[in-house]
Amino acid sequence: xxxxxxxxxxxxxxxxxxxxxxxxxxxxxxxxxxxxxxxxxxxxxxxxxxxxxxxxxxxxxxxxxxxxxxxxxxxxxxxxxxxxxxxxxxxxxxxxxxxxxxxxxxxxxxxxxxxxxxxxxxxxxxxxxxxxxxxxxxxxxxxxxxxxxxxxxxxxxxxxxxxxxxxxxxxxxxxxxxxxxxxxxxxxxxxxxx
Amino acid sequence: xxxxxxxxxxxxxxxxxxxxxxxxxxxxxxxxxxxxxxxxxxxxxxxxxxxxxxxxxxxxxxxxxxxxxxxxxxxxxxxxxxxxxxxxxxxxxxxxxxxxxxxxxxxxxxxxxxxxxxxxxxxxxxxxxxxxxxxxxxxxxxxxxxxxxxxxxxxxxxxxxxxxxxxxxxxxxxxxxxxxxxxxxxxxxxxxxxxxxxxxxxxxxxxxxxxxxxxxxxxxxxxxxxxxxxxxxxxxxxxxxxxxxxxxxxxxxxxxxxxxxxxxxxxxxxxxxxxxxxxxxxxxxxxxxxxxxxxxxxxxxxxxxxxxxxxxxxxxxxxxxxxxxxxxxxxxxxxxxxxxxxxxxxxxxxxxxxxxxxxxxxxxxxxxxxxxxxxxxxxxxxxxxxxxxxxxxxxxxxxxxxxxxxxxxxxxxxxxxxxxxxxxxx
Numbered sequence: 333x334x335x336x337x338x339x340x341x342x343x344x345x346x347x348x349x350x351x352x353x354x355x356x357x358x359x360x361x362x363x364x365x366x367x368x369x370x371x372x373x374x375x376x377x378x379x380x381x382x383x384x385x386x387x388x389x390x391x392x393x394x395x396x397x398x399x400x401x402x403x404x405x406x407x408x409x410x411x412x413x414x415x416x417x418x419x420x421x422x423x424x425x426x427x428x429x430x431x432x433x434x435x436x437x438x439x440x441x442x443x444x445x446x447x448x449x450x451x452x453x454x455x456x457x458x459x460x461x462x463x464x465x466x467x468x469x470x471x472x473x474x475x476x477x478x479x480x481x482x483x484x485x486x487x488x489x490x491x492x493x494x495x496x497x498x499x500x501x502x503x504x505x506x507x508x509x510x511x512x513x514x515x516x517x518x519x520x521x522x523x524x525x526x
Numbered sequence: 527x528x529x530x531x532x533x534x535x536x537x538x539x540x541x542x543x544x545x546x547x548x549x550x551x552x553x554x555x556x557x558x559x560x561x562x563x564x565x566x567x568x569x570x571x572x573x574x575x576x577x578x579x580x581x582x583x584x585x586x587x588x589x590x591x592x593x594x595x596x597x598x599x600x601x602x603x604x605x606x607x608x609x610x611x612x613x614x615x616x617x618x619x620x621x622x623x624x625x626x627x628x629x630x631x632x633x634x635x636x637x638x639x640x641x642x643x644x645x646x647x648x649x650x651x652x653x654x655x656x657x658x659x660x661x662x663x664x665x666x667x668x669x670x671x672x673x674x675x676x677x678x679x680x681x682x683x684x685x686x687x688x689x690x691x692x693x694x695x696x697x698x699x700x701x702x703x704x705x706x707x708x709x710x711x712x713x714x715x716x717x718x719x720x721x722x723x724x725x726x727x728x729x730x731x732x733x734x735x736x737x738x739x740x741x742x743x744x745x746x747x748x749x750x751x752x753x754x755x756x757x758x759x760x761x762x763x764x765x766x767x768x769x770x771x772x773x774x775x776x777x778x779x780x781x782x783x784x785x786x787x788x789x790x791x792x793x794x795x796x797x798x799x800x801x802x803x804x805x806x807x808x809x810x811x812x813x814x815x816x817x818x819x820x821x822x823x824x825x826x827x828x829x830x831x832x833x834x835x836x837x838x839x840x841x842x843x844x845x846x847x848x849x850x851x852x853x854x855x856x857x858x859x860x861x862x863x864x865x866x867x868x869x870x871x872x873x874x875x876x877x878x879x880x881x882x883x884x885x886x887x888x889x890x891x892x893x894x895x896x897x898x899x900x901x902x903x904x905x906x907x908x909x910x911x912x913x914x915x916x917x918x919x920x921x922x923x924x925x926x927x928x929x930x931x932x933x934x935x936x937x938x939x940x941x942x943x944x945x946x947x948x949x950x951x952x
Binding site for chain 1: 545
């Protein structure tokens with residue numbers, strides 16, 4: 333695996349297949365990048381678990397913090413590590429003790445530990461380093477293009493409509509009973525004409 | 527399967543654009559709206575707090591403009607871009623992220639006359655100082671570096687004489703000084719030169735010129751190469767320090783390799799205000815679709831006209847890097863092998879008066895202060911764009927009294943040559 337440049341298909345298959353993500357180093361402070369990413373991924377439907385021993389007893393978007401990966405107590409698809417490069421290895425070692433093993437180790441933007449990556453890959457895990465899953469999700473969905481970012485993708489197909497098609501909406505404001513004044517007058521004239 | 531990298535012409539047509547999700551419209555719609563409704567209060571707060579991607583207000587971003595931004599970022603090989611109202615606005619927004627009062631930029635002396643004015647007068651009033659260096663003498667950039675230097679600014683193909691800048695040599699000076707290299711790529715367009723491939727950290731354009739290409743819409747753009755580490759030392763606090771206007775967010779930490787483009791948008795454009803009209807963005811996008819075709823024709827015509835002028839008895843010199851004997855010919859073959867651009871100067875044996883006469887005798891060339899139009903354009907810099915410079919500065923910037931500047935259009939070259947010939951003989 334070339335960790336300097338990932339194919340979009342590699343990133344896309346990870347983001348399409350994982351359902352649960354434990355975020356190690358998640359912060360409840362709403363100006364921290366980990367908070368942004370946690371919230372964004374939760375809103376995209378991922379089952380998010382905040383892991384941070386310093387915040388046990390608190391919640392992040394309604395999800396209780398746990399102290400360690402071992403405390404999660406259920407299978408996890410992906411570990412997203414929001415720690416500096418020097419703190420990656422112990423987290424990966426802890427992840428490799430989980431049963432069943434997670435499928436993906438993801439190290440945040442700015443974080444890279446090639447030795448830890450090698451260990452995880454040797455155990456059959458996929459590894460992504462120095463990337464942000466929020467940015468990658470936004471890029472591959474082209475949502476990030478709103479910010480003028482080069483998504484490095486092209487498509488001649490209509491983008492999916494977020495609401496899956498037009499729905500009857502019951503909260504629109506109606507005027508004139510849904511008819512025009514002229515049509516009402518015409519209807520009235522018709523009934524009054526002998 | 528590895529990802530296939532699309533070619534330049536494919537990107538020029540497709541990058542950033544996708545059929546509209548609601549209507550299926552294939553051309554990019556003009557979202558001529560000031561504002562965008564929020565889904566709910568939390569969505570609004572997330573957008574204002576930079577936590578979500580989305581639209582708020584057209585001064586900060588607009589879906590039509592976003593297509594233009596992504597397209598130019600893709601053509602230049604950058605991570606992101608920000609479109610603004612003009613090339614001048616692009617330069618203002620870029621430098622606002624980098625400089626505080628008392629800081630300096632080093633700028634190439636050969637620049638568009640409007641940029642020389644902007645740097646010398648308007649920016650001086652902000653306390654941003656400029657040190658001028660000679661792009662033909664790389665050491666002059668090295669000598670100009672001081673502890674206050676925050677950026678180096680050059681043009682890839684320099685106005686007015688179409689000279690070619692040794693981007694890689696100046697990028698090496700910038701790297702050594704630990705400052706970003708800003709390249710104005712207006713006259714080359716990414717079709718001829720991609721400055722990021724040669725070490726530029728930021729690329730700016732006047733979209734008004736070859737990218738829009740039809741002389742109908744003003745615009746400017748900033749492209750982030752994603753190459754510069756803004757947090758390495760404390761030189762660029764707009765990007766590395768917590769921003770009070772966003773509750774303490776650090777821009778580079780949050781946005782990674784497109785942080786500069788985001789800073790330009792949420793700190794620069796938001797607060798300074800030079801937003802691009804979505805209508806102009808649409809016109810420029812339409813122009814970009816044919817950029818590769820037009821640019822090649824511009825260059826081929828320019829070379830034919832330059833060759834004609836170089837043998838004309840009324841002409842004393844032609845400065846066109848595409849001519850074999852030109853002093854910039856070697857740099858042109860290295861940096862812009864497809865062509866030397868379409869803007870160049872030539873000198874008349876008859877001096878200042880001959881320049882004024884030529885301009886008034888031309889019938890097809892338009893006398894105006896723009897370049898990069900489908901139409902061929904002519905100007906006498908000494909009496910117009912560079913008239914505010916003193917005589918010595920005019921000569922140094924390539925706008926001596928006998929010099930005439932041409933911007934060659936995409937008409938038939940035989941007609942352009944015939945028009946110049948009759949005007950030179952009149």
